[in-house]
Amino acid sequence: MTTQKDSSRRSGLPGWAYFSPELFELECHELFRTHWQYVCHVSEVSQPGRYATLDIGTERGLVICGNDGTLRGFHNLCRHRGSRVVTGRQGLCRRAVVCPYHGWVYNLDGSLRGIARSETFPRLDASKWGLKPIELEEWNGLVFVRFGYGPQPGVGRLLAPFAAEVAPYDIRNMVSANCDYQDETNANWKAVRDVDNEGYHVPQAHPALHDLYGKHYVDEPYVDYVSRSVGQFNQEPGTFWSVKNYRKILPIPEHLPPTHRNLWLYLGLFPNFVLGLYPDSVIFYQELPISAGRTIQRGGVLRYRDETRQMRVARYLSGRIDRETSEEDRMLTVWAAEATRSSAYDGIILSDLETGIRSHHDHLRKVLPVLLHETEPRGVALAEANRAARRKHDYSLGQP
Numbered sequence: 510m511t512t513q514k515d516s517s518r519r520s521g522l523p524g525w526a527y528f529s530p531e532l533f534e535l536e537c538h539e540l541f542r543t544h545w546q547y548v549c550h551v552s553e554v555s556q557p558g559r560y561a562t563l564d565i566g567t568e569r570g571l572v573i574c575g576n577d578g579t580l581r582g583f584h585n586l587c588r589h590r591g592s593r594v595v596t597g598r599q600g601l602c603r604r605a606v607v608c609p610y611h612g613w614v615y616n617l618d619g620s621l622r623g624i625a626r627s628e629t630f631p632r633l634d635a636s637k638w639g640l641k642p643i644e645l646e647e648w649n650g651l652v653f654v655r656f657g658y659g660p661q662p663g664v665g666r667l668l669a670p671f672a673a674e675v676a677p678y679d680i681r682n683m684v685s686a687n688c689d690y691q692d693e694t695n696a697n698w699k700a701v702r703d704v705d706n707e708g709y710h711v712p713q714a715h716p717a718l719h720d721l722y723g724k725h726y727v728d729e730p731y732v733d734y735v736s737r738s739v740g741q742f743n744q745e746p747g748t749f750w751s752v753k754n755y756r757k758i759l760p761i762p763e764h765l766p767p768t769h770r771n772l773w774l775y776l777g778l779f780p781n782f783v784l785g786l787y788p789d790s791v792i793f794y795q796e797l798p799i800s801a802g803r804t805i806q807r808g809g810v811l812r813y814r815d816e817t818r819q820m821r822v823a824r825y826l827s828g829r830i831d832r833e834t835s836e837e838d839r840m841l842t843v844w845a846a847e848a849t850r851s852s853a854y855d856g857i858i859l860s861d862l863e864t865g866i867r868s869h870h871d872h873l874r875k876v877l878p879v880l881l882h883e884t885e886p887r888g889v890a891l892a893e894a895n896r897a898a899r900r901k902h903d904y905s906l907g908q909p
């Protein structure tokens with residue numbers, strides 16, 4: 510269990526956590542494989558054969574709509590020699606999934622339909638050679654998968670405290686605005702997340718965002734894997750071109766309660782996903798780690814199906830504010846990650862305004878108690894050091 514002492518920590522994770530290749534391997538296994546990962550919106554996979562993919566850590570996931578309209582999750586891995594069975598971020602398999610390597614054919618429900626030159630193989634029981642399933646859960650039209658058993662309950666249960674607040678946005682009936690992006694950064698994924706987990710830097714580093722909601726921005730900590738942050742718009746109309754026009758053009762979103770008409774709301778799902786609920790759109794972003802020192806930040810936008818022209822312009826302007834903000838964050842992230850390798854680095858100190866980082870690190874220490882070591886354990890496999898730390902600190906993760 511996370512102790513009181515842990516939750517009041519001000520020192521953050523040790524520097525080695527941001528560049529250790531061995532820790533990266535452990536994170537792939539104990540974090541990204543075992544915690545829910547966002548793949549796509551239901552509208553992107555609503556027709557039989559439509560699929561979306563997600564690569565995360567060492568895993569490759571595939572979500573595909575069956576002939577019965579059911580969404581299923583699988584490893585994107587052919588049972589013959591391990592090829593991807595589908596390519597790209599999304600696409601359409603007409604009638605069947607055909608592996609691009611040697612042409613094994615799978616039904617849309619994942620079962621094996623046929624093997625090219627089957628007479629050259631020993632007799633295989635087709636019922637045992639289908640695509641390997643993974644857990645899938647849809648929440649408000651957002652499709653998540655999980656590759657292995659993990660400590661989190663289902664997505665619906667995790668986000669239950671926010672269900673009533675999210676309901677009026679009607680995310681399930683939205684559609685992709687077709688502006689997904691993937692940006693690569695030379696920094697550990699936790700450095701990317703740290704920057705996003707606190708609003709303390711907004712007045713200094715994000716002038717436009719500060720102009721939009723800087724006076725009333727509040728971060729709430731991660732509690733049971735979920736965090737919430739709220740930016741209520743400033744009373745003043747804004748001085749930045751994008752902010753001023755966004756505020757002027759944004760129609761009154763009648764579908765939202767008055768409390769949420771002038772507000773950007775963010776829900777963070779541990780460890781690496783954020784949903785942003787705006788009056789004009791819903792956005793998401795997610796860190797996809799490639800190695801200890803490289804991360805893809807993936808994101809996208811959902812829009813209202815019957816979006817008016819005015820709302821579309823407002824969405825363009827909110828996107829513009831967001832793009833400026835991410836550009837400003839980029840260097841801050843790289844600098845923070847670089848610093849952990851400097852001879853001058855002796856850790857960080859966190860303020861009360863950085864509660865998002867503190868609670869995120871607490872969650873990480875719960876899953877990976879080896880992070881309590883100030884220096885990287887040497888002479889012993891990190892996974893073993895983590896098991897020892899877990900025994901010592903009585904962290905419980907349930908079944909492996």
Ligand code: FES
Binds near residue numbers: 588589590611
């Ligand atoms: S790897 Fe898929 S058919 Fe050979």
Ligand SMILES: [Fe+2]
Binds near residue numbers: 704714
């Ligand atoms: Fe930022």
